[in-house]
Amino acid sequence: MRMVFRWFGEGNDTVPLKHIRQIPGVEGIVWALHDIPAGEEWPMDRIVEVERQAKEYGLHLDVVESVNVHEDIKLGLPTRDVYIANYIRTIEKLAQVGVKVICYNFMPVFDWARTDLFHQAEDGSTALFFEKSKIHGIDPFELVRTINENSTLTMPGWEPERLAHLALLFEAYKTITEEDLWDNLAYFLQAVIPAAEKNGIQMAIHPDDPPWSIFGLPRIVTSQDNLRRLLGLYDSPANAITLCTGSLGANPSNDLIAIIQEFHNRIPFTHIRNVRVYENGDFIETSHRTQDGTVDVSGVVKAYHDNGFTGYCRPDHGRHIWEEVCRPGYGLYDRALGIMYLWGLWDAYCKASIEAEKESVAS
Ligand code: DNO
Numbered sequence: 001m002r003m004v005f006r007w008f009g010e011g012n013d014t015v016p017l018k019h020i021r022q023i024p025g026v027e028g029i030v031w032a033l034h035d036i037p038a039g040e041e042w043p044m045d046r047i048v049e050v051e052r053q054a055k056e057y058g059l060h061l062d063v064v065e066s067v068n069v070h071e072d073i074k075l076g077l078p079t080r081d082v083y084i085a086n087y088i089r090t091i092e093k094l095a096q097v098g099v100k101v102i103c104y105n106f107m108p109v110f111d112w113a114r115t116d117l118f119h120q121a122e123d124g125s126t127a128l129f130f131e132k133s134k135i136h137g138i139d140p141f142e143l144v145r146t147i148n149e150n151s152t153l154t155m156p157g158w159e160p161e162r163l164a165h166l167a168l169l170f171e172a173y174k175t176i177t178e179e180d181l182w183d184n185l186a187y188f189l190q191a192v193i194p195a196a197e198k199n200g201i202q203m204a205i206h207p208d209d210p211p212w213s214i215f216g217l218p219r220i221v222t223s224q225d226n227l228r229r230l231l232g233l234y235d236s237p238a239n240a241i242t243l244c245t246g247s248l249g250a251n252p253s254n255d256l257i258a259i260i261q262e263f264h265n266r267i268p269f270t271h272i273r274n275v276r277v278y279e280n281g282d283f284i285e286t287s288h289r290t291q292d293g294t295v296d297v298s299g300v301v302k303a304y305h306d307n308g309f310t311g312y313c314r315p316d317h318g319r320h321i322w323e324e325v326c327r328p329g330y331g332l333y334d335r336a337l338g339i340m341y342l343w344g345l346w347d348a349y350c351k352a353s354i355e356a357e358k359e360s361v362a363s
Helices: 044-056 071-075 080-096 132-137 140-149 161-173 178-198 224-233 245-249 256-266 297-306 333-362
Strands: 002-006 026-031 060-065 101-104 116-120 126-130 202-205 239-244 269-272 275-277 283-285 312-315
Touching: 002 060, 002 333, 026 044, 026 312, 044 060, 044 080, 060 312, 071 080, 071 161, 071 178, 080 178, 101 239, 140 161, 178 202, 178 224, 224 239, 224 256, 239 245, 239 256, 245 256, 245 269, 245 275, 256 297, 269 297, 297 333, 312 333
Parallel strands: 002 026, 002 312, 026 060, 060 101, 101 202, 202 239, 239 269, 269 312
Antiparallel strands: 116 126, 126 283, 275 283
């Protein structure tokens, strides 16, 4: 397991690289050019600039999250080919600085969605929260506004320019069914996977967060069956998964351990975090510790260990603790604690299997 840490870029993150390198076992950053709009080709000089910044602290940039997919590709519009060509050129450029995994998602209009970014927990910390009944009554425009107003930093997936196009996008998606979205994803993969293969890159799709339809928009990367269908769309190691335990885990009927058992060969990158799911379907993000939430984090780490996982792993959304002022979900403290928990589990499983091997040799 290779530990990496998300970094939003110089001037766009409260956590500096010099602190990231002090977290035990972190070898690289998970990065993106967050100001480049979806669909545009990433400029090489900007890519090289991030490479220089990371290298200064001995960190690699093997994992990019995300190169966002333009809505015209998800909608299957004729203009998609221009954006796909740009996407491929970005893949080629990223390969030049050694990128190995590109995380992306195929969620229409919105990326991750929550109803409260700073929900108060009993211990005085705050965390991202999703209130199921509230999302039905919420005006999507209001949600975008709230999310942007609550952060002085750009929120990936919630860029202010989305607000300007929201009405048009909703109109465009009115006739798009889940099956259409599958077709459009297949078209995208047919075009980009050969380019990814040629460039030694794995395209790793992120599950929908939460893994169900919101605001009547179709969502398809939601379950074990749908992940199987996704992998079947293009049978290549370059067509892969970013397994996010928090996203899929928001639906307790997703069996994360079974998902890892089945797809571990196609999971080059994982986000491990915990959520507590309540009986009414609401959920809050908790510490990474197994006992604090609904996700069996220790079982997840064991499943990776037992299957010889050598991919990249990052802690995911943390709570906001110790008065830290940070971008929602992306403070230093709780994610660093999360990493130490993940390493604790990982190291203990490694030690146990070495001991077991020694015993079986001795007997
Ligand atoms: C939220 C993230 C997502 C993720 C994208 C991947 O914090 O997990 O925004 O980066 O969905 O494309």
